[in-house]
Amino acid sequence: MSLLITNGRIITASDDYHADIFCQDETITAIGRDLPSHRFQADRTIDAKGQYVLPGGIDVHTHLDMPFGGTTSADDFESGTMAAAFGGTTSVIDFAIQYRGQTMRHALDEWRRKAEGKAAIDYAFHMIVTELEDAGLNEMDRMVRDEGVSSFKLFMAYPGVFMVDDATIFRALRRTGDNGGLVCMHAENGGVIDELVKEAIRKGHKSPKYHALTRPSRAEGEATGRAIALAEMAGVPIYIVHLSSADALEKVKQARDMGLPAYAETCPQYLFLSYDNYEEPGFDGAKYVMSPPLREKWHQDVLWKGLAKNDLQVISTDHCPFCMREQKELGRDDFSKIPNGAPGIETRLTLVHDGGVRQKRITLNRFVELCSTTPAKMFGLFPRKGTIAVGSDADLVVFDPAAKTTLGVKTLHMRVDYNPYEGTIVEGSPSTVISGGRVVIDNGQFVGKKGAGRFLRRQNGHVSC
Ligand code: URP
Ligand code: ZN
Ligand code: ZN
Numbered sequence: 001m002s003l004l005i006t007n008g009r010i011i012t013a014s015d016d017y018h019a020d021i022f023c024q025d026e027t028i029t030a031i032g033r034d035l036p037s038h039r040f041q042a043d044r045t046i047d048a049k050g051q052y053v054l055p056g057g058i059d060v061h062t063h064l065d066m067p068f069g070g071t072t073s074a075d076d077f078e079s080g081t082m083a084a085a086f087g088g089t090t091s092v093i094d095f096a097i098q099y100r101g102q103t104m105r106h107a108l109d110e111w112r113r114k115a116e117g118k119a120a121i122d123y124a125f126h127m128i129v130t131e132l133e134d135a136g137l138n139e140m141d142r143m144v145r146d147e148g149v150s151s152f153k154l155f156m157a158y159p160g161v162f163m164v165d166d167a168t169i170f171r172a173l174r175r176t177g178d179n180g181g182l183v184c185m186h187a188e189n190g191g192v193i194d195e196l197v198k199e200a201i202r203k204g205h206k207s208p209k210y211h212a213l214t215r216p217s218r219a220e221g222e223a224t225g226r227a228i229a230l231a232e233m234a235g236v237p238i239y240i241v242h243l244s245s246a247d248a249l250e251k252v253k254q255a256r257d258m259g260l261p262a263y264a265e266t267c268p269q270y271l272f273l274s275y276d277n278y279e280e281p282g283f284d285g286a287k288y289v290m291s292p293p294l295r296e297k298w299h300q301d302v303l304w305k306g307l308a309k310n311d312l313q314v315i316s317t318d319h320c321p322f323c324m325r326e327q328k329e330l331g332r333d334d335f336s337k338i339p340n341g342a343p344g345i346e347t348r349l350t351l352v353h354d355g356g357v358r359q360k361r362i363t364l365n366r367f368v369e370l371c372s373t374t375p376a377k378m379f380g381l382f383p384r385k386g387t388i389a390v391g392s393d394a395d396l397v398v399f400d401p402a403a404k405t406t407l408g409v410k411t412l413h414m415r416v417d418y419n420p421y422e423g424t425i426v427e428g429s430p431s432t433v434i435s436g437g438r439v440v441i442d443n444g445q446f447v448g449k450k451g452a453g454r455f456l457r458r459q460n461g462h463v464s465c
Helices: 077-086 104-115 134-147 166-179 190-202 209-213 217-234 246-257 268-272 275-279 284-288 298-308 348-358 364-378
Strands: 002-011 016-024 027-032 044-047 052-055 057-062 089-098 122-129 151-155 182-186 238-240 262-266 396-406 425-435 438-442
Touching (some): 002 364, 052 364, 057 364, 077 438, 089 104, 089 425, 104 122, 104 134, 182 217, 217 246, 217 262, 246 262, 275 284, 348 364, 348 396, 348 425
Parallel strands (some): 002 044, 002 052, 057 089, 089 122, 122 151, 151 182, 238 262
Antiparallel strands (some): 016 027
């Protein structure tokens, strides 16, 4: 199968030029202006005139088919990866969970089973670690060396579920110094939050907004600072996930100014939504219950500046959807029982293009860097993924910068009964999406194949500060 994309404006993290792209099977094999048709005869030609051609989006933070909060996230690897493709994402890195008393091997087998035969785009895994004895340390090495699972998420929050103590965090960090893996940290002070939650419930403060009011940005700032200090003492890099607040960003910025290899991602929800959403009438605030919570609006500007100045390196989604019906409803009488998470796998590129590039907060190159190139570099997928180059995977997005979309449950494809951006009109969206040389989204239709996605064994990643 061969594919020729003509007349497009190719945007990578560093370049912006007009050329044709030829793909043979799953690989980009030629790039050039006016590629001669006698040499580059394709089974299909796509005219990208007036549109951008971007490397496929890489979402390094998703939770598909994840048991959490007494239920399971609403998108599985079939519906979630199809929705991702509609949104211009061609690779995801999801999280396998090593529960206490279980091995990482067991967790990886379980999550590979969930994805195999279902995923429509390529996928990889991080490993969530909930305990780490000597055997676990050896398993970490094997995950990195033999399985291509080269990053590990640890939690400083959710006591009794995922939270680990500083000694465990330090052990994990130290080990990545030997095996080259990367620790990804959920940085919120779980002990303080737990006390605040108990106090709120005692006082009868049980509506969704108390989720946010019991998780102050200082609790995120404190944990972020501590995580970075632990990494500094271990002498290794660290990556902070779903960073939501100015307090936490300040800690990352300080560390980076000192030359420490501290990295962080934020997510569209922290750039476009705010604490005000929790004040929506009735139980609607539950739509936005996620951790860390949405912050006061002024934090958004600080995060956008952090993205522009490279204090933040990645935009992921933390896609973790739960329906209002039967799922978020579990916490109708007690906010602490609302499953944490929100949908976003499909709306990342279009939101960041509209709010970032069109509003001139970031450049087109930076847009690609944040949503594709640095994710690939950070997590060991570059240069196979994350750029447009001869030899790279033919994961491409033909992106129409002028196409208008109204975001909402009716126009989107995530398997969830609400959308946090319902009614928002955005400009710029994918018109054609190509994954491994196959067209998966064509004129607004999914034409890919369930199960066509491949498991990606990752190398060790990281970028220089
Ligand atoms: O609320 C969130 N973020 N749910 C997903 C789990 C996590 O902590 O990333
Ligand atoms: Zn988290
Ligand atoms: Zn998450």
